[in-house]
Amino acid sequence: MNVLEVRDLGVRFGEVPAVRGLGFAVAGGEVLGVVGESGSGKSAAVLAVLGLLPPKAVVTGSVRLHGRELVGAPDKELTALRGKALAMVFQDPLAALTPVHRVGAQIAEAVRVHQDLSRRQAWARAVELLDLVGIAEPARAARAFPHEFSGGMRQRVMIAMAVANDPDVLICDEPTTALDVTVQAQVLEVLRDARRETGAAVVFVTHDLGVVAGIADRVLVMREGRAVESGPVEEVFARPRMPYTRELLAATPRLDREAAVLRGVPRPPVPVLRVENLVKEYRRGVRVVDRVSLDIRAGETLGLVGESGCGKTTLLMEILGLAAPRHGRVVVFGRDTARLGRRDRLALRRDLQIVFQDPMASLDPRMTVHDILAEPLRMHRLPLDRVPELLRLVGLAPEHAARYPQDFSGGQRQRIAIARALALEPRLLVLDEPVSALDVRIRAGVVELLAELKARLGLAYLFVAHDLALVRRIADRVAVMYLGRIAEIGPAERVFSAPRHPYTRALLAAVPLPDPVAERARPRVPLAGETPSPAGPLTGCRFRARCPVYPGLPETARSRCAGEEPELEGQDGAACHHASGGAR
């Protein structure tokens, strides 16, 4: 029995069609995954279903909820339905929660709008709902304000609000996109529970094929406002009929079988960067980066992996600042940054450049591409006629130099950022999540470009990413960071096939596979909790509170974890007292 039926849905913004002739149906208890890249119209489509598009958008076609027509229904009717029969969870929970009200009060409010309950009853229900979405100490959490919660907790609160009134249809628009993998795994688990509890029909919009493979019963692939392909997940993933779907699947890196495209040719191990026991303190005792040591050799790619708050960005800034660190040493191309003069430092910058995550933010919007690429050249008094050559190097046309960054697509902007980084002919490129803001097919193109450049120019990369599958494709060696320290480091092959640190294992387990059969066959043991703050007292192993191995250890082994901080030995190993070759 279909709860929600959409037929021939069209959305137009002025003259521009965003969605054309879209049709789908969802039954109670079923999850429909809507997949598409940015600009595919997937968000416009679900907003149209919810009746939440701005008034200038023209919606045509039919959306039926239990046979009742929603397109063109009066606003009042829609408002009454929304939150009750139709509930939603969006990507950014912070925008959806009022900062000045307690979380519990906001959930209670959502309950009371649609149900006739007293204040006290509504509050009790709010606490119950928080418990349902797996928030510890729900009674206390209900009294907290949204900003006291982490991103994952807020998304749980949003889910609690969404299911508060037992909805018939639950619409999720990229609900886990802003979250770390381990937290994403938790939230997906909560969504599965919520669906089971409410029996709602779920429409799950995402760009991530791995997530869809894990959660959806059926998939709808969208492109340029139209449905390209739809069918049961197993079917679509195993035997995609349309070339576009095949292309998408091929471009999605898979953690379980990933061929390296970026592996370096073996070279003599000349270190280009060596970090020794680097410490960065924000306040006294709060170490965001704590005794980190790593090195990168010429022509090599080191993948640096970690979730938000692990200190990887701080580590990069410390390295790129080329300033003398308080504790520890940074040696770049054989030169200790503590003993650099002004001139040396400037000269050294030529060899060390960076590409940031968000190409929109890393290119000055008020400069033309020409000026952007000319800036490093001018600074180092190099001839400006290299600009066209640089553009060609990254696959853009030299005529593009006259335009502004916002005239380009995301992938093209990232190419410009790469061209700028290459302008000074560096030998080490720091790539800070260089493709995570891009669509998957474009991502593949940029990764290929990076591989090509590396082979051609003999670059070394420090590649920071949270996408483990991508790191597996790219890196020669991998370092996993947790709470300011390196938990595990080693050759990529070894780390991915035989991870030693429990955290690495948990991270790998949390990455969804874009293969419904394999994904569902895996045991699901989401890592509990989230990265704690580095301000807390740290004794013993800092991963202890979340460590899945720790609780099962015998007493003596446990006391070692609690009392003594595990140290990393050398450049291949794990900082764990009970590191194993994969005992779990």
Add this chain to the structure above:
Amino acid sequence: MTTDVTTEAPVAAPAAPSRRRVVAGRFLASWRGRAGLALLAALFLLAFAGPPAAAWSFEDRDFLAFLSPPTAAHWFGTTQSGADVFVVTMHGMRRSLLIGLLVAVVSTAVAAVVGAFAGYYLGWTDRVLGWVTDLLLVLPAFLIIAVLSPALGQGAWLVMVGLLAAFMWMVTSKMVRGLAVSLRKREYVLAARFMGVPGYKIIFRHVIPNMSSLLIVDATLNVSAAILTETTLSYFGFGVRPPEVSLGGLIADGAATALYAPWTFWFAAGLLILTILAVNLAGDALRDAFDPASGGARR
């Protein structure tokens, strides 16, 4: 590997991709820009070319026509003392325009530089500049100008510009500082830093241009504020001192006879309004031209 490279032709002519040319092009493409610029140009032309074209000079008094309404001889009429309102008003407008524009430009420039340096460098630079800003903020500006003004000699209107500007930049500079604090963490600023561009260059190349919308809006507001402050000062006799006149002084004078001789008041008042309108139109258009995202429909 070049799957996402679009094939569309570049929008701008590829000749010299300079920012200034593109901004000028955008500015002139909007009706506000054209109207504001034309109006301002007309006002300037009137103010500077008008008096020589009239039959009367600034010092002349027509003893045959006291308080005469507009006629062929006196285009804007005359005052109680027989001075030609057109010529006097044009003189006043000249001063007001110059004072307004100069004060706005100077005070906004000071605000931008002080705020940007404080916000970009933070630390000691920020503290010292913050003290100066706060000190000027608590000084009673009006009183100080009023006390200093009699000490100024003739033709000292440039000093007046300096004084007005000196007391106008502080609030903006605090806003600028806040923006600079957030801009210094932007990735394009970091990228410039990591390629070795020194701080002061980053400030002038990346930080200040990216606040141009704010600065232009602020400068626009400052033009009217400067003219109005100067009006008030002149009204109390502390502003531009006779024989120099400004629009403000004329409005104050004309207000006395406005009821029965409206021409003594309304021409000056009307031109004041036109001036401010023109500056605002041009300011709006300039802001849109600077900010590629705010005007165009392209995203």
